[in-house]
Amino acid sequence: MDYLLLKYLHVLGAIVLLGTGTGIAFFMLMAHRSGDAGFVARTAGVVVVADTLFTASAVVIQPITGYLLADLMGVPLSEGWLGVALLLYGVAGAFWLPVVWIQVRMRDIALEAACAGTALPPAYHRLYRIWFLGPKR
Template sequence: MALEDVLRLVHVLGATVLFGTGIGIAFFMAMAVRTRDPRIIAHVAGIVVIADTIFTATAVVLQPLTGYGLARVVGWPLNEGWILLSLALYVVIGLFWLPVVWIQIRLRDMARHAAAEATGLPPGFDRLYRVWFAFGFPAFFAVVAIFWLMLTKPSIMLLGLN
C-alpha cells in the first residue's frame, strides 16, 4: 500500500470517527437527559466524557497531520481555497467543541451530585444542557461542509491567497 493510500485511509477513518462519535455522543446524551434521572444522566455523561477523550481527541490531532501529509504527497498547494476553507471550518469546530467538553464534564458532575444526594437536577443543568445542545449544530454543519469540500475540491478564491 502506497503512502498516499495509507494517508487517505487514516484521514477518512479520522473524519468518520469525528463525525460518528459526535453524532453518537449527541444522541445518547440527549436520550439520557430526556429521562430526567440523574443516575442515568451521570452514567451516560461519564461515558460521553471518556468517548470524547479517547476517540474525538485522538482524531482531532490526527486529522490535520494526515491532511497535511496527504496534501504534500498528492501535491495540493496548502493555499488552495478548499483547503484553507476546510482549515477555517476545522477551527470553528474546535471553538465549539472545546467548550462542549467542559460542559459535558460539568453536566456529568451536576448529575452525579444530584444522584448522590437523591435530589433533582440543579436549576443550572437545563441551561447548560441547552448551550451544549446548541453548540452541536454549527459543529455538525461545519463537518458536513468539510466533507463536501474534501469530496468536491471546488475552486475557491479566498482573499487572493490562492
C-alpha cells in the same frame, strides 16, 4: 507513507468525528429525557471519556493526515480551498472545546444530584440547553 493508507486514516478520522459526535448526542439526549440523575451522570461520564479518547484523537489525526496527503499529492498549502477547509476546521474546534467543558460540568452536576438523591437542578438544565441548542441569542 503510502497514499491509500493516508487516505484511509484521513477518512477514518472523519468517520470517527461524525460517528462519535452523533453517538454522544443520541445517548445524552436519551439520558436527559429519562430525568434520572444517576443515569445522566453515568452516561455523561462515558460521554466525557468518549470525547476525550475518540474525538480528541481524530481531531489530531485529521490535520496531520490532511497535511501529509496534500504534501504527497503536491498540493500547496496556499491553495484556496485548503485554506478555507483549515479555517472551518479551526472554527469547529473552537466550538468543540467549550462543549467538552459543558459535558464535564453536566456530568459533575448530575453526579452531585444523584449522590444527594435529588432531581437534576436548574444549572444542569441550563447547561443542557446550551449544549443541545446553543446559547440564547
